[in-house]
Amino acid sequence: MxxxxxxxxxxxxxxxxxxxxxxxxxxxxxxxxxxxxxxxxxxxxxxxxxxxxxxxxxxxxxxxxxxTEKQKEAIYRQLQKHCFEVSEPVENDNDMHTILNMLLKSSSSIKLDNFAAALYRSKSSLAPVLEQVEQLAEKYNCSLMKKANYGISLEGKEDDIRNLFYHYVEALPIQKSQHNDLDIRLPDELYQRMRLMFDDQTIRLMIPIVKASEINLNTHYCDYDFGMLILKCCILIVRCQLGRFMQQHPSIQADLQEYYVATIMKLKIEQVFHITIPEQEIYYLERVIISTRKQYNQEQFQDFDNVMLDKFIQLVSERLNVDLFDDPQLKQNLSNHMKPAIRRMKYGISSENPLLEAIKTKYTEVYVAIMTTIDKIEEKEHIYFDANELGFICLHIVSALNRSSNIRAIHCLLICDAGITFEAYIKSMVESAFREIEIVQTIRSHEMTTEMERAYDLILNSTKHRLHAPNIINIDHLFTESSSSQIRHWIFAREIKHTLELRTLFDSYLCYFQDNCEDRTSLIHTYCSYMVDNGYVTEDFEESVYDRIRYSSTAIGRGVAVPHGTKKAVLNSVILIIKLSNAIAWDDQLVDLVFFAAIGEDISTEYSKIFRRIVRIVSDDEQTYMLKSCNSLEEIRKFLFDTEQKM
Missing domain, CATH: 1.10.10.10 (Winged helix-like DNA-binding domain superfamily/Winged helix DNA-binding domain)
Known part of the structure; x- marks a missing residue:
């Protein structure tokens, strides 16, 4: 040492x-x-x-x-200066990290001589490293200010610099994850990264302050957000010690519970760390607290518009071709999540979703279904959910899909006169062999009515009384291989029928284009104008597309984007498939295939099936590649339906 x-x-x-x-x-x-x-x-x-x-x-x-108190504060300032301004290389072989580390924790410009000394290299060799640092800074709306005879400093809005600081720490390379002995709720990997920037004492002292805020809020933060709040408070201490303060956010109210909790946190941080924090930092802390997700929410957030929620679940169910409507756990989970999520969006506060990219890649179909059905809630609340929140909602839907009762799309009636033992046997055999079938009711043969025949997708008749209708299968009460084969044949015939129906409607819902647009703006304007001219949408549609992408990226990975606008501006539903000769920038991704979706209020079942089929294909790397190789609507039609029969 x-x-x-x-x-x-x-x-x-x-x-x-x-x-x-x-x-x-x-x-x-x-x-x-x-x-x-x-x-x-x-x-x-x-x-x-x-x-x-x-x-x-x-x-x-x-x-x-x-x-004396004055002497104590002076000594504490000396300690803080040592902890926060003296930078050591974060990792010997990563010069960019070392330079950024120095810039983030410096109160003044740093000369090239200092960088060269820290990196053990010549000043003339620093240019490529500084360029790397500048490129990273620009992603967060920051820049490097270079002044002759003074050196280099990191410039930008304090909010943006702290955002850069936060993501920089999150991305720091670590050799091997080791268990931390401070608090079981602090993620081990995050703790190791924080130790590269802050001393153990700072982290240790912040933990009880964050825990006290939970008590004052009468809740518990999720473990990820517990660590996030500790990290952001450590960053606040560093920046305030340097005399770098936040500007006040007038959009945040001072009468919220989080404001009073933030005030208490500010006073406690000042007391423990012997620093002076200006009043405007309360608003920063308040925003951070609002952005956290809770393990359970305060009472005022428990109630949510059940009618609106039911409609959303119904639309998602239709889009995914599953039945989630009778899942009470999903309703409760979504209700608990939605209210604070809406509140965050109203204040323009994003809750970091560490799994967002993985969600888009692994659960593309679910993510797109949510992205294109949540607009009713957004319109009612006058907000747009960002990509992070859509990702969290996606996880709730995926959890519901993983519950076996929700993946059964064929509602079935069983007719059985052989007693409850055989009823239970046939039900277990059918539902274990065919996951898409759910036997929702069992009756005796004398109870059968014409209304029942129309109410169910499939009727299994295990009695000696043979019945005849397109949706009735007469099976053996012992459920032999012959019975199983009959059901498989019925399901296959049903799918073939649906496929033939979709083939006939395919051209009325899809249009195909090849284009060499150079940017997203020109593409959106060109094809919105096309849809207006051809009676698909009104002129308001284009502005609603921009409103959406301002808040949430419509790029879903694999070089695919699904822009869409408000249902209110759609006259006739349509999907434009646009294949680009050169990939264009779409938020933080490159896109060369665009599905421009105009989804109306009176969306048909057939449109939903075609849209679902497309999204299912772009959820797979190989299938997406093959789809991009198609060069006409006829090739796409053949690929879509041939692929569906193989899947």
Missing amino acids: KKSQRWMQLLNILLEEKNFLTVAQLAKQVEVSTRTVHSDLQDPGFLQLLHGAELIKKPNIGIRLSC
Whole structure:
């Protein structure tokens, strides 16, 4: 350990301990010999760090630091300066990390000589590394300010710089995940990354402050957000120590519960870390607290418009061709999530979703279904959900889909006269062999009515009385292989019938284009104009497309984008398939295949099936590649329906 680090550790121990400590106790905590501690405590350099405070020494008792409040604050500022301004390379082989680390924790410009010394390289070789740093900074609306004879500094709005700081720490490379001994809720990998930027004492002292905010809110943060809040508070301490403060956010109300909790947190941070935090930082803390997701929500967030929620679940069910409507757990989970999510969107606060890209890739079909059906809730609440929130909602739907009762799309009636033992046997055999079938009712043969025949997708008749109708299968009450074969044949015939019906309607719903548009704006304008001219949408549709992409990316991965606008502006539903000769930038992705969706209020079942079939294909890497190789509507038609029969 360097002498300067050891001195700072000794200062920190003496400041925190009110009782006398022996030299042996100090030596043990600093992990050096007693001789070294004696030498340090007498060193003029160390004594200068005390800012006039006195070391009281009593023989056979120990040593204690005696200081005024003013002297204590000066020593704490010295400690903070050491912790936050003295940068060490984050990783020896990553020069970009070292430079960014230095810039984020510096109160003034840094000269090239300092960078060169930290990296052990010449000034002339720094240009490529600085360019890397600048490219990363620009992603967060920041820049490097270069001034002759002064050096380089990181410039931008404080909100953007803290956002860069946060994502920089999250992306820091670590050798191997190790368990932290501070708190089980603090993710181990995040803790290791934080240790590369902050000392253990800072992290340790922030944990009880964050936990106290949970008590004041009468809730618990999710583990990921628990760690996120600790990290953002550590960043706040660094930036305030440098004299870099947030601007006030007038859009946030001062009468919210989170505002009062943020005020308490500010006062506690000032007290524990001996720094002065301006009032506007309360709004920053308030925004961070609002952005967190809770393990359970406060009482005022429990009620949500059930009618609106039911409609959303119904639309998602139709889009995915499943029945989620009777899943009480899904309704409860969505209700608990929606209210605080809507509140976050109203204040323009995003809750970081660490799984977003994985969700888009793995659950593309579900993500697109949500993205194209949630507009009713958005219109009612006058908001747009961002991609992070759509991803969280997607996880709730995926959880519901994984519950076996929700993947059964064929509602079935069983007619059985052989008693409850055979009823239970046939039901278990059918539902285990055919996951898409759910036997929702069992009756005796004399109870059968014409209304029942029309009410069910499929009727299985295991009695001796043979019945005849397109949706009735007469099976053996022992459910032999012949019975199973009959059901498979009926399901296959049903799918073939649906496929033939879709083939005839295919051209009325899809249009195909090949284009060489150079950017997203020109593509959207060109094809919105096409849809207006051909009576698919009104002129308001284009603006609603831009409203959507301003808040949430419509790029879904694999080089595919699904832009769409409000249902209110759709006259006739249509899907434009646009194949681009060159990929164009679409938010943070490159896109070369666009499905421009105009989805109306009176969307038909056939349109939903075609849309679902397309999205299912672009959920798979290989199928997406094959779809992109199609060069005409006829090739796409053949590919879509041939693929469906193989899947």
